[in-house]
Amino acid sequence: MSNQPTTPPWWQGGVPNGRQRGRLRVQLDRIVDGLQSAPQNVARNVVIEEARTGEDVDYLYRGGAVLVRDGDVDRVLEIIRETAGDGAAVEEPVGGPPQRGVATIALPAGADTNAVLAALHAQGVDASKDVVLHICPSASACPATEPVLAQAGPVPAVADWSPQATDRKVSVAVIDTDYHRSVVQQHSWLRKVTGDAGGPKAHGHYRGHGTFVGGVVATMAPEADVRVWPALLTSGGQLASDLGPILDAVLETRPDIISLSAGTTLAPGEDPARELLSLRVFREHLAKTDTLLVCAAGNDAQDERFYPAGLPHPEIVGVGALDPDDRTPAGYSNFGNWVDVWARGTDVVNGYPNGRYEYADIDPDTPGDQPGSVEFTNWLASWSGTSFATPLVAGLVAARMAWSHEKPRDAWAALHQIAVANAVDGRPVLKRGDSDRPPV
Structure with a gap:
C-alpha cells in the first residue's frame, strides 16, 4: 500500500459550496459538543x-x-x-x-x-x-482532511543534520491537542519530542494531532527540543479564556519558537484591534520576548484573515500550505498578502497513534472522509492542512538557529529572504533543505 493522495474536492465550484457547508456543519457540531460536554464547562x-x-x-x-x-x-x-x-x-x-x-x-x-x-x-x-480557537473549521476545515493510512514515513523526510559541539540548543513549543508517548517511542525521529501524557479529552476525534505536529517539527530540526503542550480539546477547539493561561505558561518557559496550528476568523467588518482580546494581550507579552510565533493560515480556501496568523506583527508568522511539489498552493489553504510564507502541507506523513479511527459522514466522494472506520497499526498517518505546513516552517527556523546562533526572529528574517528568492507567482516558499548549514 502506498501513501494515498488526500486532496479533497470540497473547495471546488465556489467557496462556500454545498460540500463545504456540509463538512463545516459536521465539524462544528463536533467542536461544540466537545466543548459543552467537557466537565469544567458543564460546571460553568x-x-x-x-x-x-x-x-x-x-x-x-x-x-x-x-x-x-x-x-x-x-x-x-x-x-x-x-x-x-x-x-x-x-x-x-x-x-x-x-x-x-x-x-x-x-x-x-x-x-x-x-x-x-x-x-x-x-x-x-x-x-x-x-x-x-480551533484546529478544525471556520468556513471549511483544518485539518483539510482526516488522517488516512500511510505505509512509510516521515514525509517530508528527516532533514540532514550535522551536529557539532558548538551548535546552539533550540526549543520549540507546540500548542496543540494531546501528546502520545506511545507514538514517540516507535519512531527514531521523535526521540526529542516530549510532552504531558494524554491531554484534555484525549480520545476525541482529533486525537494525535499534537503528536503529529510535534513530529513534523522534529523532521526539520532533529536535534531541537520539542515539547507538546496539550491545550486544545481533541474534539477540535478551546475557549480563548482557557487557552490564554496556557499561552502564558508556555511563554514563561522561554521557548525559541511556538508552533500553533489553530485560530479563528472574524465576521466581515469586524476589527481585530477591537475583537480577539485574549490573542492581542498575548501578542503584547510575546513582543517583549525573543520568541517567534509560527501559526497556521487556515483551511478556508479564501483570503479572509485567520487569526492569530493574520495579525500583522513581526513576531508572528502566518503559514499557507503547498501541495507536494513545493510550488502549487493547496486548494484548501487560505491566501492573500497577509500570508507570510508557504510550505508543504498536503500528504504529510508522521507519527500517529494506533487504534480504530471513525470517519465522519461528511462527503463520500472525498478520500478519508467516507463513513466507516480504519485501524491504524503502524503508528503512522498521512494528513493534510495548514496545520502541518506550520510546524515545517517552525522546524526550519529551529534548524537554522542551531548552526547560525541567530535569535529566532533574525533566523526567520534570513529564511524569509530565502523564501522570497524561492517565490512562485509571488508566494514566498520554504522547503526541506532551506535551513541546511552552508558548506565550509
Whole structure:
C-alpha cells in the first residue's frame, strides 16, 4: 500500500459550496459538543454560540461571557449593571489563575452578549467575546482532511543534520491537542519530542494531532527540543479564556519558537484591534520576548484573515500550505498578502497513534472522509492542512538557529529572504533543505 493522495474536492465550484457547508456543519457540531460536554464547562454552564453572516458561520464563541482588561473590571461591572442588570461576576478559569491582563466576566442570566459588548465599546472599554480557537473549521476545515493510512514515513523526510559541539540548543513549543508517548517511542525521529501524557479529552476525534505536529517539527530540526503542550480539546477547539493561561505558561518557559496550528476568523467588518482580546494581550507579552510565533493560515480556501496568523506583527508568522511539489498552493489553504510564507502541507506523513479511527459522514466522494472506520497499526498517518505546513516552517527556523546562533526572529528574517528568492507567482516558499548549514 502506498501513501494515498488526500486532496479533497470540497473547495471546488465556489467557496462556500454545498460540500463545504456540509463538512463545516459536521465539524462544528463536533467542536461544540466537545466543548459543552467537557466537565469544567458543564460546571460553568458554558453555552457555545455561532456568529453568522447569513447562512454561513463565521466563528464560535461562548454566550453569556465577555473578556476585558483586568484593570477595567470595576468599571465593566458597573456598566453591565446599568445595561443588563445585576448578577455579573468575575470568573476564575479552571485549574489556575487567569491569563495575564485579561478577566472573564460572566454576564447576568439572560443578558445579550452582543448588546453588552456594544455598551462596553460605547464607553471606550477594550472588551471582546470569548471566542473558540480551533484546529478544525471556520468556513471549511483544518485539518483539510482526516488522517488516512500511510505505509512509510516521515514525509517530508528527516532533514540532514550535522551536529557539532558548538551548535546552539533550540526549543520549540507546540500548542496543540494531546501528546502520545506511545507514538514517540516507535519512531527514531521523535526521540526529542516530549510532552504531558494524554491531554484534555484525549480520545476525541482529533486525537494525535499534537503528536503529529510535534513530529513534523522534529523532521526539520532533529536535534531541537520539542515539547507538546496539550491545550486544545481533541474534539477540535478551546475557549480563548482557557487557552490564554496556557499561552502564558508556555511563554514563561522561554521557548525559541511556538508552533500553533489553530485560530479563528472574524465576521466581515469586524476589527481585530477591537475583537480577539485574549490573542492581542498575548501578542503584547510575546513582543517583549525573543520568541517567534509560527501559526497556521487556515483551511478556508479564501483570503479572509485567520487569526492569530493574520495579525500583522513581526513576531508572528502566518503559514499557507503547498501541495507536494513545493510550488502549487493547496486548494484548501487560505491566501492573500497577509500570508507570510508557504510550505508543504498536503500528504504529510508522521507519527500517529494506533487504534480504530471513525470517519465522519461528511462527503463520500472525498478520500478519508467516507463513513466507516480504519485501524491504524503502524503508528503512522498521512494528513493534510495548514496545520502541518506550520510546524515545517517552525522546524526550519529551529534548524537554522542551531548552526547560525541567530535569535529566532533574525533566523526567520534570513529564511524569509530565502523564501522570497524561492517565490512562485509571488508566494514566498520554504522547503526541506532551506535551513541546511552552508558548506565550509
